[in-house]
Amino acid sequence: MTKGFVIPRFRLPAFVSAIGVKLPQWPHALALTAGLNVAVKMNLLPEDSLALLENRVFFVEVLDTGGRACFTYRDGLFRPVFYAPEASDLTFRANLSAFMQLLARQEDPDTLFFNRELSIEGDTELGLIVKNMLDAVEWPQLPKLPIFRH
Amino acid sequence: MLRDKLPELICPAGSLPALKAAVDHGADAVYLGYKNDTNARNFAGLNFDQKALTEGVRYAQSRGRKVLMAINTFAQPGRVADWQAAVDGAADLGVDAVILADVGLLDYAKNRYPDLRLHLSVQGSATSYEAVNFAHREFGVRRAVLPRVLTLAQVELVIKNTPVEIEIFGFGSLCVMNEGRCWLSSYATGESPNTVGACSPAKYVKWEKSPGQMTTRLNGILIDRFGDNESAGYPTLCKGRFEVNGETYYALEEPTSLNVLEILPEIAKIGVAAIKVEGRQRSPAYVAQVTKTLRAALDALASDSERYHVKPAWQADLAKVSEGNQATLGAYNRPWR
Ligand code: SF4
Numbered sequence: 001m002t003k004g005f006v007i008p009r010f011r012l013p014a015f016v017s018a019i020g021v022k023l024p025q026w027p028h029a030l031a032l033t034a035g036l037n038v039a040v041k042m043n044l045l046p047e048d049s050l051a052l053l054e055n056r057v058f059f060v061e062v063l064d065t066g067g068r069a070c071f072t073y074r075d076g077l078f079r080p081v082f083y084a085p086e087a088s089d090l091t092f093r094a095n096l097s098a099f100m101q102l103l104a105r106q107e108d109p110d111t112l113f114f115n116r117e118l119s120i121e122g123d124t125e126l127g128l129i130v131k132n133m134l135d136a137v138e139w140p141q142l143p144k145l146p147i148f149r150h
Numbered sequence: 151m152l153r154d155k156l157p158e159l160i161c162p163a164g165s166l167p168a169l170k171a172a173v174d175h176g177a178d179a180v181y182l183g184y185k186n187d188t189n190a191r192n193f194a195g196l197n198f199d200q201k202a203l204t205e206g207v208r209y210a211q212s213r214g215r216k217v218l219m220a221i222n223t224f225a226q227p228g229r230v231a232d233w234q235a236a237v238d239g240a241a242d243l244g245v246d247a248v249i250l251a252d253v254g255l256l257d258y259a260k261n262r263y264p265d266l267r268l269h270l271s272v273q274g275s276a277t278s279y280e281a282v283n284f285a286h287r288e289f290g291v292r293r294a295v296l297p298r299v300l301t302l303a304q305v306e307l308v309i310k311n312t313p314v315e316i317e318i319f320g321f322g323s324l325c326v327m328n329e330g331r332c333w334l335s336s337y338a339t340g341e342s343p344n345t346v347g348a349c350s351p352a353k354y355v356k357w358e359k360s361p362g363q364m365t366t367r368l369n370g371i372l373i374d375r376f377g378d379n380e381s382a383g384y385p386t387l388c389k390g391r392f393e394v395n396g397e398t399y400y401a402l403e404e405p406t407s408l409n410v411l412e413i414l415p416e417i418a419k420i421g422v423a424a425i426k427v428e429g430r431q432r433s434p435a436y437v438a439q440v441t442k443t444l445r446a447a448l449d450a451l452a453s454d455s456e457r458y459h460v461k462p463a464w465q466a467d468l469a470k471v472s473e474g475n476q477a478t479l480g481a482y483n484r485p486w487r
Binding site for chain 2: 049105106109116120135137
Protein backbone atom coordinates (compact mmCIF):
# COMPACT_ATOMS: atom_id res chain seq x y z
CA MET A 1 0.00 0.00 0.00
CA THR A 2 2.95 2.29 0.51
CA LYS A 3 4.54 1.71 -2.85
CA GLY A 4 5.60 4.84 -4.64
CA PHE A 5 3.93 7.19 -2.22
CA VAL A 6 5.31 8.16 1.11
CA ILE A 7 3.47 10.33 3.58
CA PRO A 8 6.02 12.65 5.16
CA ARG A 9 6.01 13.56 8.81
CA PHE A 10 4.61 17.03 9.08
CA ARG A 11 2.90 19.31 11.51
CA LEU A 12 0.39 21.95 10.55
CA PRO A 13 0.94 25.45 11.93
CA ALA A 14 -0.77 26.21 15.23
CA PHE A 15 -3.26 28.68 13.76
CA VAL A 16 -4.87 25.85 11.81
CA SER A 17 -5.81 24.05 15.00
CA ALA A 18 -6.90 27.32 16.58
CA ILE A 19 -9.42 27.72 13.77
CA GLY A 20 -10.19 24.00 13.73
CA VAL A 21 -11.44 23.72 17.29
CA LYS A 22 -13.81 26.64 16.71
CA LEU A 23 -15.57 24.85 13.86
CA PRO A 24 -18.46 22.55 14.69
CA GLN A 25 -17.07 19.10 15.56
CA TRP A 26 -20.19 17.19 14.58
CA PRO A 27 -19.15 16.75 10.92
CA HIS A 28 -15.88 15.04 11.89
CA ALA A 29 -17.71 12.46 13.95
CA LEU A 30 -20.25 11.99 11.18
CA ALA A 31 -17.59 11.47 8.54
CA LEU A 32 -15.59 9.10 10.72
CA THR A 33 -18.54 6.96 11.77
CA ALA A 34 -19.83 6.86 8.20
CA GLY A 35 -16.46 5.53 7.07
CA LEU A 36 -16.35 2.94 9.85
CA ASN A 37 -19.88 1.83 9.04
CA VAL A 38 -18.90 1.20 5.43
CA ALA A 39 -16.18 -1.08 6.75
CA VAL A 40 -18.72 -2.84 8.98
CA LYS A 41 -21.11 -3.33 6.07
CA MET A 42 -18.36 -4.76 3.93
CA ASN A 43 -17.59 -7.25 6.71
CA LEU A 44 -14.06 -5.95 6.94
CA LEU A 45 -14.15 -5.73 10.73
CA PRO A 46 -14.21 -9.03 12.59
CA GLU A 47 -17.45 -9.57 14.52
CA ASP A 48 -15.82 -10.96 17.64
CA SER A 49 -13.78 -7.78 18.04
CA LEU A 50 -16.73 -5.52 17.19
CA ALA A 51 -18.81 -7.13 19.93
CA LEU A 52 -16.22 -5.92 22.45
CA LEU A 53 -16.75 -2.31 21.38
CA GLU A 54 -20.45 -2.28 22.20
CA ASN A 55 -21.43 0.94 24.03
CA ARG A 56 -17.85 2.02 24.56
CA VAL A 57 -17.14 5.68 23.86
CA PHE A 58 -14.21 6.69 21.67
CA PHE A 59 -12.63 10.05 21.24
CA VAL A 60 -10.26 10.93 18.41
CA GLU A 61 -8.42 14.22 18.28
CA VAL A 62 -6.30 15.47 15.43
CA LEU A 63 -4.02 17.84 17.29
CA ASP A 64 -2.77 20.06 14.49
CA THR A 65 -6.11 20.53 12.74
CA GLY A 66 -8.13 20.81 15.93
CA GLY A 67 -10.51 18.17 14.58
CA ARG A 68 -12.28 16.13 17.23
CA ALA A 69 -14.70 13.26 16.99
CA CYS A 70 -16.55 11.39 19.67
CA PHE A 71 -18.46 8.23 18.82
CA THR A 72 -19.66 4.90 20.05
CA TYR A 73 -20.62 1.50 18.64
CA ARG A 74 -24.13 0.19 19.29
CA ASP A 75 -26.39 -2.38 17.63
CA GLY A 76 -24.08 -3.01 14.72
CA LEU A 77 -23.31 0.62 13.86
CA PHE A 78 -20.87 3.34 14.80
CA ARG A 79 -22.72 6.47 15.96
CA PRO A 80 -21.55 9.99 16.77
CA VAL A 81 -22.11 11.09 20.35
CA PHE A 82 -21.97 14.42 22.15
CA TYR A 83 -20.02 13.33 25.22
CA ALA A 84 -17.16 15.35 26.51
CA PRO A 85 -13.79 13.69 25.94
CA GLU A 86 -13.40 13.00 29.67
CA ALA A 87 -16.29 10.58 29.45
CA SER A 88 -14.65 8.46 26.75
CA ASP A 89 -13.33 4.98 27.37
CA LEU A 90 -10.52 5.43 24.90
CA THR A 91 -8.84 8.50 23.47
CA PHE A 92 -6.46 8.72 20.51
CA ARG A 93 -4.53 11.92 19.92
CA ALA A 94 -2.00 12.61 17.18
CA ASN A 95 -1.11 15.04 14.45
CA LEU A 96 -2.71 14.58 11.05
CA SER A 97 0.44 13.13 9.48
CA ALA A 98 0.66 10.41 12.13
CA PHE A 99 -2.97 9.41 11.62
CA MET A 100 -2.44 9.33 7.86
CA GLN A 101 0.71 7.21 8.20
CA LEU A 102 -1.20 4.83 10.45
CA LEU A 103 -4.10 4.42 8.07
CA ALA A 104 -1.80 3.95 5.09
CA ARG A 105 0.05 1.27 7.11
CA GLN A 106 3.21 3.21 6.58
CA GLU A 107 3.94 3.39 10.29
CA ASP A 108 3.33 0.96 13.07
CA PRO A 109 1.16 2.25 15.96
CA ASP A 110 3.65 0.89 18.50
CA THR A 111 6.42 2.88 16.82
CA LEU A 112 4.34 6.05 16.94
CA PHE A 113 3.36 5.32 20.52
CA PHE A 114 6.94 4.66 21.70
CA ASN A 115 8.03 7.85 19.95
CA ARG A 116 5.19 9.68 21.65
CA GLU A 117 3.69 10.79 18.35
CA LEU A 118 0.48 8.93 19.12
CA SER A 119 -1.17 9.24 22.49
CA ILE A 120 -3.57 6.56 23.67
CA GLU A 121 -5.39 7.07 26.94
CA GLY A 122 -8.07 5.18 28.77
CA ASP A 123 -8.83 1.47 28.73
CA THR A 124 -5.60 -0.15 27.52
CA GLU A 125 -7.19 -3.44 26.60
CA LEU A 126 -9.82 -1.67 24.51
CA GLY A 127 -7.01 0.20 22.78
CA LEU A 128 -5.32 -3.07 21.93
CA ILE A 129 -8.55 -4.50 20.57
CA VAL A 130 -9.04 -1.50 18.30
CA LYS A 131 -5.43 -1.52 17.16
CA ASN A 132 -5.43 -5.22 16.39
CA MET A 133 -8.81 -4.97 14.70
CA LEU A 134 -7.58 -2.27 12.34
CA ASP A 135 -4.35 -4.20 11.71
CA ALA A 136 -6.32 -7.27 10.70
CA VAL A 137 -8.48 -5.47 8.16
CA GLU A 138 -7.78 -6.47 4.61
CA TRP A 139 -8.49 -3.26 2.80
CA PRO A 140 -9.92 -4.02 -0.62
CA GLN A 141 -7.58 -3.32 -3.52
CA LEU A 142 -8.58 -0.23 -5.38
CA PRO A 143 -10.09 -1.21 -8.71
CA LYS A 144 -7.74 -0.77 -11.61
CA LEU A 145 -9.30 2.02 -13.56
CA PRO A 146 -8.36 2.17 -17.23
CA ILE A 147 -6.96 5.64 -16.69
CA PHE A 148 -4.15 4.23 -14.50
CA ARG A 149 -3.07 1.70 -17.08
CA HIS A 150 -0.24 2.32 -19.43
CA MET B 151 28.34 -17.99 -0.14
CA LEU B 152 25.86 -20.52 -1.36
CA ARG B 153 22.32 -19.46 -1.09
CA ASP B 154 21.34 -22.75 0.50
CA LYS B 155 23.62 -22.06 3.44
CA LEU B 156 22.01 -18.74 4.12
CA PRO B 157 19.88 -18.70 7.29
CA GLU B 158 16.16 -18.69 6.65
CA LEU B 159 14.31 -15.52 7.55
CA ILE B 160 11.39 -16.24 9.90
CA CYS B 161 8.93 -13.37 10.35
CA PRO B 162 6.06 -12.71 12.74
CA ALA B 163 2.41 -12.62 11.69
CA GLY B 164 -0.23 -11.45 14.15
CA SER B 165 -2.81 -10.98 11.42
CA LEU B 166 -3.44 -11.86 7.80
CA PRO B 167 -2.20 -8.50 6.48
CA ALA B 168 1.00 -8.95 8.52
CA LEU B 169 1.45 -12.43 7.06
CA LYS B 170 1.06 -11.09 3.55
CA ALA B 171 3.46 -8.24 4.31
CA ALA B 172 6.06 -10.77 5.48
CA VAL B 173 5.63 -12.99 2.43
CA ASP B 174 5.60 -10.06 0.01
CA HIS B 175 8.79 -8.60 1.49
CA GLY B 176 10.84 -11.76 1.39
CA ALA B 177 10.30 -13.89 4.50
CA ASP B 178 11.18 -17.57 3.98
CA ALA B 179 8.66 -18.52 6.65
CA VAL B 180 6.09 -16.88 8.89
CA TYR B 181 5.10 -17.92 12.38
CA LEU B 182 1.63 -17.41 13.77
CA GLY B 183 -0.82 -18.64 16.37
CA TYR B 184 -4.46 -19.26 17.16
CA LYS B 185 -6.67 -16.61 18.74
CA ASN B 186 -6.38 -18.21 22.19
CA ASP B 187 -4.01 -18.95 25.03
CA THR B 188 -2.22 -21.79 23.27
CA ASN B 189 0.41 -19.32 22.10
CA ALA B 190 2.57 -16.77 23.85
CA ARG B 191 1.10 -13.71 22.13
CA ASN B 192 -2.48 -14.09 23.25
CA PHE B 193 -3.53 -10.45 22.97
CA ALA B 194 -7.04 -9.14 22.47
CA GLY B 195 -7.93 -9.04 18.78
CA LEU B 196 -4.59 -10.50 17.67
CA ASN B 197 -3.89 -13.75 15.81
CA PHE B 198 -5.77 -16.07 13.50
CA ASP B 199 -9.19 -17.65 13.38
CA GLN B 200 -9.83 -20.65 11.17
CA LYS B 201 -10.76 -18.60 8.12
CA ALA B 202 -7.72 -16.35 8.31
CA LEU B 203 -5.50 -19.38 8.93
CA THR B 204 -6.71 -21.20 5.86
CA GLU B 205 -6.15 -18.15 3.71
CA GLY B 206 -2.78 -17.44 5.34
CA VAL B 207 -1.47 -20.95 4.78
CA ARG B 208 -2.64 -20.85 1.18
CA TYR B 209 -1.09 -17.44 0.56
CA ALA B 210 2.30 -18.41 1.95
CA GLN B 211 2.59 -21.95 0.69
CA SER B 212 1.43 -21.12 -2.84
CA ARG B 213 4.38 -18.73 -2.96
CA GLY B 214 6.82 -21.34 -1.73
CA ARG B 215 7.06 -20.01 1.82
CA LYS B 216 6.54 -21.93 5.03
CA VAL B 217 4.04 -21.49 7.81
CA LEU B 218 5.08 -22.34 11.36
CA MET B 219 2.37 -22.55 13.99
CA ALA B 220 3.34 -21.51 17.51
CA ILE B 221 1.57 -23.53 20.20
CA ASN B 222 4.15 -22.54 22.73
CA THR B 223 2.42 -21.99 26.05
CA PHE B 224 2.13 -24.70 28.67
CA ALA B 225 -1.05 -26.76 28.84
CA GLN B 226 -2.95 -25.63 31.92
CA PRO B 227 -4.40 -28.05 34.47
CA GLY B 228 -7.68 -29.59 33.36
CA ARG B 229 -7.43 -28.12 29.87
CA VAL B 230 -4.85 -30.30 28.16
CA ALA B 231 -7.40 -31.09 25.44
CA ASP B 232 -7.36 -27.45 24.27
CA TRP B 233 -3.64 -27.65 23.54
CA GLN B 234 -3.99 -31.02 21.86
CA ALA B 235 -6.81 -29.63 19.74
CA ALA B 236 -4.48 -26.85 18.61
CA VAL B 237 -1.93 -29.42 17.45
CA ASP B 238 -4.69 -31.39 15.69
CA GLY B 239 -5.83 -28.21 13.95
CA ALA B 240 -2.30 -27.36 12.82
CA ALA B 241 -1.73 -30.84 11.45
CA ASP B 242 -5.07 -30.68 9.62
CA LEU B 243 -4.19 -27.38 8.04
CA GLY B 244 -0.94 -28.76 6.73
CA VAL B 245 1.38 -26.21 8.36
CA ASP B 246 5.07 -26.83 7.74
CA ALA B 247 5.92 -27.17 11.42
CA VAL B 248 4.56 -26.59 14.91
CA ILE B 249 6.58 -24.71 17.51
CA LEU B 250 6.07 -26.32 20.93
CA ALA B 251 7.45 -25.86 24.42
CA ASP B 252 5.46 -28.24 26.64
CA VAL B 253 7.04 -31.71 26.81
CA GLY B 254 3.64 -33.35 27.23
CA LEU B 255 2.47 -31.71 24.05
CA LEU B 256 5.67 -32.61 22.20
CA ASP B 257 5.03 -36.21 23.18
CA TYR B 258 1.43 -35.99 21.98
CA ALA B 259 2.42 -34.48 18.63
CA LYS B 260 5.18 -36.99 18.05
CA ASN B 261 2.95 -40.00 18.70
CA ARG B 262 -0.15 -38.67 17.01
CA TYR B 263 1.46 -37.08 13.95
CA PRO B 264 4.79 -38.78 13.28
CA ASP B 265 5.21 -36.80 10.06
CA LEU B 266 4.57 -33.40 11.59
CA ARG B 267 7.76 -31.40 11.86
CA LEU B 268 8.43 -30.25 15.43
CA HIS B 269 10.34 -27.15 16.49
CA LEU B 270 11.28 -26.51 20.09
CA SER B 271 10.04 -23.05 21.10
CA VAL B 272 12.23 -20.49 22.79
CA GLN B 273 9.78 -20.90 25.69
CA GLY B 274 11.13 -24.45 26.05
CA SER B 275 14.27 -22.70 27.27
CA ALA B 276 16.82 -25.16 25.94
CA THR B 277 20.18 -23.44 26.31
CA SER B 278 22.61 -26.35 26.01
CA TYR B 279 23.18 -29.00 23.37
CA GLU B 280 22.26 -31.63 25.96
CA ALA B 281 18.80 -30.08 26.28
CA VAL B 282 18.42 -29.76 22.51
CA ASN B 283 19.58 -33.33 21.96
CA PHE B 284 17.16 -34.54 24.61
CA ALA B 285 14.27 -32.96 22.69
CA HIS B 286 15.61 -34.58 19.54
CA ARG B 287 16.00 -38.02 21.05
CA GLU B 288 12.69 -38.07 22.90
CA PHE B 289 10.42 -36.22 20.49
CA GLY B 290 12.23 -36.07 17.19
CA VAL B 291 12.51 -32.29 17.34
CA ARG B 292 14.07 -31.03 14.11
CA ARG B 293 14.78 -27.45 15.04
CA ALA B 294 15.28 -25.56 18.30
CA VAL B 295 14.94 -21.83 18.89
CA LEU B 296 17.62 -20.75 21.33
CA PRO B 297 16.83 -18.29 24.12
CA ARG B 298 18.53 -14.92 23.88
CA VAL B 299 20.96 -15.68 26.69
CA LEU B 300 23.82 -17.25 24.76
CA THR B 301 26.93 -15.68 23.33
CA LEU B 302 27.68 -16.40 19.69
CA ALA B 303 30.46 -18.78 20.76
CA GLN B 304 27.96 -20.69 22.87
CA VAL B 305 25.52 -20.84 19.97
CA GLU B 306 28.31 -22.29 17.85
CA LEU B 307 29.07 -24.88 20.50
CA VAL B 308 25.45 -26.02 20.45
CA ILE B 309 25.42 -26.21 16.64
CA LYS B 310 28.59 -28.30 16.57
CA ASN B 311 27.14 -30.83 18.96
CA THR B 312 23.66 -31.44 17.66
CA PRO B 313 21.95 -32.71 14.53
CA VAL B 314 19.06 -30.35 15.30
CA GLU B 315 18.76 -27.16 13.24
CA ILE B 316 19.33 -24.06 15.32
CA GLU B 317 17.24 -20.91 15.04
CA ILE B 318 18.17 -17.69 16.84
CA PHE B 319 16.60 -14.29 17.29
CA GLY B 320 17.81 -11.64 14.90
CA PHE B 321 15.69 -8.62 15.59
CA GLY B 322 13.10 -7.25 17.99
CA SER B 323 12.35 -6.22 21.53
CA LEU B 324 14.32 -8.05 24.15
CA CYS B 325 12.77 -10.13 26.86
CA VAL B 326 14.93 -10.02 29.97
CA MET B 327 16.67 -13.06 28.49
CA ASN B 328 15.15 -15.73 30.60
CA GLU B 329 12.57 -17.05 28.23
CA GLY B 330 10.23 -19.63 29.58
CA ARG B 331 11.34 -18.98 33.11
CA CYS B 332 10.23 -15.43 33.82
CA TRP B 333 7.86 -14.88 36.72
CA LEU B 334 7.80 -11.09 36.75
CA SER B 335 4.43 -10.80 35.02
CA SER B 336 2.93 -13.45 37.30
CA TYR B 337 4.32 -11.62 40.30
CA ALA B 338 2.50 -8.43 39.34
CA THR B 339 -0.68 -9.80 37.79
CA GLY B 340 -0.93 -13.53 38.42
CA GLU B 341 -0.68 -14.08 34.66
CA SER B 342 2.37 -14.68 32.50
CA PRO B 343 3.35 -15.73 28.96
CA ASN B 344 3.61 -19.40 29.90
CA THR B 345 0.20 -19.56 31.55
CA VAL B 346 -2.20 -17.23 29.74
CA GLY B 347 -0.04 -16.47 26.74
CA ALA B 348 0.62 -12.83 27.47
CA CYS B 349 3.19 -10.90 29.45
CA SER B 350 1.64 -8.04 31.40
CA PRO B 351 -1.86 -8.41 29.89
CA ALA B 352 -3.41 -5.14 28.74
CA LYS B 353 -6.24 -5.26 31.24
CA TYR B 354 -3.72 -4.61 34.02
CA VAL B 355 -2.00 -1.75 32.22
CA LYS B 356 -2.81 1.89 32.85
CA TRP B 357 -1.24 4.81 31.02
CA GLU B 358 -1.98 7.97 32.97
CA LYS B 359 -1.45 11.28 31.28
CA SER B 360 -0.87 14.38 33.32
CA PRO B 361 0.62 17.71 32.30
CA GLY B 362 4.23 17.15 31.23
CA GLN B 363 4.35 13.43 31.90
CA MET B 364 2.88 10.00 31.39
CA THR B 365 2.79 7.35 34.08
CA THR B 366 2.58 3.61 33.47
CA ARG B 367 1.15 1.20 36.00
CA LEU B 368 0.85 -2.57 35.90
CA ASN B 369 -1.87 -3.76 38.23
CA GLY B 370 -1.27 -0.67 40.33
CA ILE B 371 2.51 -1.07 40.46
CA LEU B 372 4.32 2.01 39.19
CA ILE B 373 6.45 0.87 36.24
CA ASP B 374 7.75 4.09 34.79
CA ARG B 375 7.21 7.78 34.27
CA PHE B 376 8.05 9.51 31.00
CA GLY B 377 8.52 13.19 30.26
CA ASP B 378 6.70 14.48 27.20
CA ASN B 379 9.73 14.11 24.96
CA GLU B 380 10.99 10.83 26.32
CA SER B 381 10.27 7.70 24.34
CA ALA B 382 8.14 5.09 26.03
CA GLY B 383 8.52 1.32 26.29
CA TYR B 384 6.39 -1.73 26.89
CA PRO B 385 4.72 -1.74 30.31
CA THR B 386 6.53 -4.80 31.64
CA LEU B 387 8.20 -5.07 35.03
CA CYS B 388 11.51 -5.97 33.43
CA LYS B 389 11.60 -2.64 31.62
CA GLY B 390 10.53 -0.41 34.47
CA ARG B 391 12.58 2.17 36.28
CA PHE B 392 12.83 1.49 39.99
CA GLU B 393 14.46 2.99 43.00
CA VAL B 394 17.27 0.81 44.23
CA ASN B 395 19.53 2.01 47.04
CA GLY B 396 18.40 5.58 46.51
CA GLU B 397 18.97 5.58 42.76
CA THR B 398 16.20 5.38 40.18
CA TYR B 399 17.11 3.56 36.99
CA TYR B 400 16.33 0.58 34.75
CA ALA B 401 17.14 -1.88 37.49
CA LEU B 402 16.47 -4.99 35.40
CA GLU B 403 16.92 -4.05 31.78
CA GLU B 404 16.85 -1.01 29.55
CA PRO B 405 14.25 -1.04 26.81
CA THR B 406 16.41 -2.00 23.86
CA SER B 407 16.06 -3.85 20.64
CA LEU B 408 18.15 -6.71 19.46
CA ASN B 409 19.69 -6.18 16.04
CA VAL B 410 22.18 -8.66 14.55
CA LEU B 411 22.92 -7.02 11.18
CA GLU B 412 26.50 -6.39 12.25
CA ILE B 413 27.25 -10.03 12.98
CA LEU B 414 25.22 -11.57 10.17
CA PRO B 415 28.30 -13.03 8.44
CA GLU B 416 29.41 -14.80 11.64
CA ILE B 417 25.89 -16.07 12.22
CA ALA B 418 25.81 -17.60 8.76
CA LYS B 419 29.32 -18.96 9.11
CA ILE B 420 28.67 -20.93 12.26
CA GLY B 421 25.73 -22.59 10.58
CA VAL B 422 22.66 -20.99 12.11
CA ALA B 423 19.69 -22.41 10.19
CA ALA B 424 17.25 -19.58 10.69
CA ILE B 425 16.91 -16.06 12.04
CA LYS B 426 13.75 -15.09 13.77
CA VAL B 427 12.17 -11.65 13.97
CA GLU B 428 10.26 -10.89 17.17
CA GLY B 429 6.94 -9.06 17.11
CA ARG B 430 3.67 -10.84 16.44
CA GLN B 431 2.03 -8.09 18.45
CA ARG B 432 3.25 -5.48 15.98
CA SER B 433 1.48 -4.16 12.90
CA PRO B 434 1.79 -5.07 9.23
CA ALA B 435 3.83 -1.87 8.75
CA TYR B 436 6.49 -3.11 11.19
CA VAL B 437 6.58 -6.57 9.64
CA ALA B 438 7.01 -5.08 6.17
CA GLN B 439 9.81 -2.73 7.24
CA VAL B 440 11.80 -5.28 9.20
CA THR B 441 11.34 -8.12 6.71
CA LYS B 442 12.42 -5.94 3.81
CA THR B 443 15.56 -4.79 5.59
CA LEU B 444 16.68 -8.20 6.81
CA ARG B 445 15.97 -9.69 3.38
CA ALA B 446 18.17 -7.04 1.77
CA ALA B 447 20.95 -7.78 4.27
CA LEU B 448 20.74 -11.55 3.79
CA ASP B 449 20.73 -11.16 0.02
CA ALA B 450 23.75 -8.90 0.18
CA LEU B 451 25.50 -11.55 2.24
CA ALA B 452 24.53 -14.25 -0.22
CA SER B 453 25.80 -12.39 -3.23
CA ASP B 454 29.16 -11.39 -1.79
CA SER B 455 29.93 -12.35 1.77
CA GLU B 456 33.43 -10.87 1.58
CA ARG B 457 32.16 -7.42 0.93
CA TYR B 458 29.14 -7.50 3.19
CA HIS B 459 28.77 -4.36 5.21
CA VAL B 460 25.84 -2.90 7.11
CA LYS B 461 24.25 -0.10 5.13
CA PRO B 462 23.33 2.99 7.15
CA ALA B 463 19.88 2.97 5.50
CA TRP B 464 19.20 -0.52 6.94
CA GLN B 465 20.10 0.61 10.42
CA ALA B 466 18.01 3.74 10.07
CA ASP B 467 14.95 1.76 8.95
CA LEU B 468 15.31 -0.70 11.81
CA ALA B 469 16.04 1.97 14.42
CA LYS B 470 12.79 3.69 13.55
CA VAL B 471 10.63 0.72 14.48
CA SER B 472 12.65 -0.30 17.54
CA GLU B 473 11.50 -0.13 21.08
CA GLY B 474 13.77 2.12 23.12
CA ASN B 475 16.49 4.26 21.68
CA GLN B 476 19.17 1.74 21.31
CA ALA B 477 19.91 -1.43 19.47
CA THR B 478 22.22 -4.04 20.92
CA LEU B 479 23.77 -7.33 20.00
CA GLY B 480 22.19 -8.70 23.15
CA ALA B 481 24.04 -11.61 24.66
CA TYR B 482 25.70 -12.59 21.38
CA ASN B 483 28.78 -10.48 21.96
CA ARG B 484 28.70 -10.34 25.73
CA PRO B 485 32.13 -10.93 27.25
CA TRP B 486 30.75 -12.67 30.36
CA ARG B 487 28.60 -15.80 30.55
S1 SF4 C 1 8.44 -9.45 32.24
FE1 SF4 C 1 9.95 -9.00 30.65
S2 SF4 C 1 11.37 -10.72 30.69
FE2 SF4 C 1 9.51 -11.35 31.75
S3 SF4 C 1 8.28 -12.35 30.16
FE3 SF4 C 1 7.67 -10.20 30.30
S4 SF4 C 1 8.90 -9.17 28.70
FE4 SF4 C 1 9.85 -11.15 29.12
